[in-house]
Amino acid sequence: MSLLAVGSVAFDDLETPFGRQENILGGSASYFSLSASRFHPVQVVAVVGEDFGPEHERVFEGRPIDLKGLVRKPGKSFHWKGSYGYDLGEATTLDTQLNVFQDFRPTLPESYRVAPYLFLGNIDPALQLDVVNQMIQRPRWIALDTMDYWIRGSRAALERVLREVDILLVNEGEARALAGEHNLLKIYRKIQALGPKILVIKRGEYGAMLLSPEGVFASPAFPLEDVFDPTGAGDTFAGGFLGYLAAKQSTDVNTLKHATLTGIIMASFTVEKFGTQCLEMVTEPDIKGRMKAFSDMIRVNGL
Amino acid sequence: MSLLAVGSVAFDDLETPFGRQENILGGSASYFSLSASRFHPVQVVAVVGEDFGPEHERVFEGRPIDLKGLVRKPGKSFHWKGSYGYDLGEATTLDTQLNVFQDFRPTLPESYRVAPYLFLGNIDPALQLDVVNQMIQRPRWIALDTMDYWIRGSRAALERVLREVDILLVNEGEARALAGEHNLLKIYRKIQALGPKILVIKRGEYGAMLLSPEGVFASPAFPLEDVFDPTGAGDTFAGGFLGYLAAKQSTDVNTLKHATLTGIIMASFTVEKFGTQCLEMVTEPDIKGRMKAFSDMIRVNGL
Numbered sequence: 001m002s003l004l005a006v007g008s009v010a011f012d013d014l015e016t017p018f019g020r021q022e023n024i025l026g027g028s029a030s031y032f033s034l035s036a037s038r039f040h041p042v043q044v045v046a047v048v049g050e051d052f053g054p055e056h057e058r059v060f061e062g063r064p065i066d067l068k069g070l071v072r073k074p075g076k077s078f079h080w081k082g083s084y085g086y087d088l089g090e091a092t093t094l095d096t097q098l099n100v101f102q103d104f105r106p107t108l109p110e111s112y113r114v115a116p117y118l119f120l121g122n123i124d125p126a127l128q129l130d131v132v133n134q135m136i137q138r139p140r141w142i143a144l145d146t147m148d149y150w151i152r153g154s155r156a157a158l159e160r161v162l163r164e165v166d167i168l169l170v171n172e173g174e175a176r177a178l179a180g181e182h183n184l185l186k187i188y189r190k191i192q193a194l195g196p197k198i199l200v201i202k203r204g205e206y207g208a209m210l211l212s213p214e215g216v217f218a219s220p221a222f223p224l225e226d227v228f229d230p231t232g233a234g235d236t237f238a239g240g241f242l243g244y245l246a247a248k249q250s251t252d253v254n255t256l257k258h259a260t261l262t263g264i265i266m267a268s269f270t271v272e273k274f275g276t277q278c279l280e281m282v283t284e285p286d287i288k289g290r291m292k293a294f295s296d297m298i299r300v301n302g303l
Numbered sequence: 304m305s306l307l308a309v310g311s312v313a314f315d316d317l318e319t320p321f322g323r324q325e326n327i328l329g330g331s332a333s334y335f336s337l338s339a340s341r342f343h344p345v346q347v348v349a350v351v352g353e354d355f356g357p358e359h360e361r362v363f364e365g366r367p368i369d370l371k372g373l374v375r376k377p378g379k380s381f382h383w384k385g386s387y388g389y390d391l392g393e394a395t396t397l398d399t400q401l402n403v404f405q406d407f408r409p410t411l412p413e414s415y416r417v418a419p420y421l422f423l424g425n426i427d428p429a430l431q432l433d434v435v436n437q438m439i440q441r442p443r444w445i446a447l448d449t450m451d452y453w454i455r456g457s458r459a460a461l462e463r464v465l466r467e468v469d470i471l472l473v474n475e476g477e478a479r480a481l482a483g484e485h486n487l488l489k490i491y492r493k494i495q496a497l498g499p500k501i502l503v504i505k506r507g508e509y510g511a512m513l514l515s516p517e518g519v520f521a522s523p524a525f526p527l528e529d530v531f532d533p534t535g536a537g538d539t540f541a542g543g544f545l546g547y548l549a550a551k552q553s554t555d556v557n558t559l560k561h562a563t564l565t566g567i568i569m570a571s572f573t574v575e576k577f578g579t580q581c582l583e584m585v586t587e588p589d590i591k592g593r594m595k596a597f598s599d600m601i602r603v604n605g606l
Contacts, residue, residue: 218523
């Protein structure tokens with residue numbers, strides 16, 4: 001009954017106005033699985049190089065994260081170098097080395113092919129479709145993340161895989177690029193026509209917006225005094241959102257609202273330290289405590 | 304028991320990607336009073352020229368809007384010309400003609416000087432302070448709007464009037480310029496030190512954020528399919544927000560949350576047509592209906 005996640009496990013060099021870190025564990029599958037596994041068991045499909053050692057594997061140990069699908073290849077892992085300005089908005093990519101990721105072609109272990117929930121992290125849409133085609137039975141839902149690079153460069157392949165997708169998670173710029181529209185309600189109609197019935201817009205410091213056939217919802221971000229590093233916030237959000245949905249076995253609108261808040265709370269931890277550091281350390285009482293504070297904040301009595 | 308509002312009554316030339324209009328009624332006091340008067344009686348202090356005719360006065364008739372403080376002077380009214388790009392974000396000012404506004408020095412009619420609620424619209428901070436000093440008794444609360452022009456150019460005068468202010472309403476850029484900080488929680492602490500105990504951040508299509516000693520709240524905007532003209536949205540928000548607070552005679556945190564939602568709903572009408580057109584026509588059932596839809600949208604059961 002796992003949530004299957006396909007994505008990248010990488011090493012990042014990060015520069016923010018508050019400091020720099022080199023060779024820290026990152027990648028969409030890392031953030032996603034550390035976040036989602038707080039709520040539901042996760043199976044990971046990704047590729048790493050010889051630089052992925054026992055100290056990195058240990059990060060995922062003792063959690064309901066199945067690494068049977070983590071393939072080890074000769075060479076180095078995917079490496080990304082990025083920097084952020086003072087507003088901690090969009091990252092500037094300084095260097096990308098695909099390394100073992102170059103020829104990555106995800107092959108699902110037998111036990112993964114019946115997963116009822118599937119998250120296709122931000123990789124080549126042709127590979128995302130290939131994963132869908134390896135499933136023995138159609139998952140209850142399939143969620144997908146993508147980015148400008150694929151929207152502009154691999155439109156046809158992306159549209160093919162989107163036909164299979166139930167939940168699309170993107171940021172505002174990506175949603176606009178995909179739909180060729182500025183207005184979010186118009187964007188939602190165009191994206192529904194492409195396949196996904198549920199659209200989640202990740203808005204960074206403005207939180208997230210949810211568009212579903214049962215209605216629209218938007219939540220602010222959890223206000224933080226100190227944001228250090230936004231890397232992985234989107235994947236952490238997706239992990240919290242989809243992990244919560246998988247645990248609840250429902251996609252009714254109120255469950256989707258709670259899932260949105262859960263994703264926001266998980267992402268609020270990620271951005272407080274470099275890399276996956278905070279996500280590794282945070283305890284269940286931390287998560288529950290922050291969710292309680294957030295609930296008190298956004299609750300309006302007598303609504 | 305009125306809400307006293309000081310600001311501008313102007314004529315605007317507006318260009319948006321959806322059309323253009325010339326010489327339409329605008330100004331902060333117009334939008335504010337048309338919005339606030341849906342909830343509480345308003346007294347207006349502003350200046351107009353000879354071009355302000357009976358057809359313009361009629362817009363305010365039949366509403367609890369007292370125009371005793373609307374001064375008529377020889378010459379033309381304040382005239383603003385602005386344009387918006389496709390994203391309908393910040394306006395580009397194409398032309399500003401102060402006209403009668405140049406020498407405006409608000410003088411409060413006797414009956415205005417005991418108003419329990421005071422809104423100081425975005426005018427010269429020296430004039431805002433002058434209005435405060437004309438009050439016979441200290442209002443229960445004083446709210447203030449300002450802009451970059453005064454924050455950068457009249458800092459000392461602005462700081463003087465802010466010492467008298469309870470509620471500051473600004474957009475994000477203005478809050479950052481005033482506090483010299485990027486993070487909103489840090490901004491709030493600096494602004495509290497300047498005087499205002501309640502800070503309302505107007506965020507346009509992202510809604511609004513409220514920071515009060517009792518906690519932080521943020522609401523998304525009401526999602527609209529068609530936004531025509533954002534002119535006056537901020538003043539309309541302030542009118543709904545402060546009109547609601549005045550009507551409820553409270554500033555406890557749950558009242559402040561409802562006031563925020565009220566401001567957002569009122570602003571959502573303003574942006575649907577040019578100028579004050581929608582604000583003039585909208586009925587009480589329209590307002591209640593949209594508030595109901597918004598409540599259903601943002602309510603999370605089991606929070």
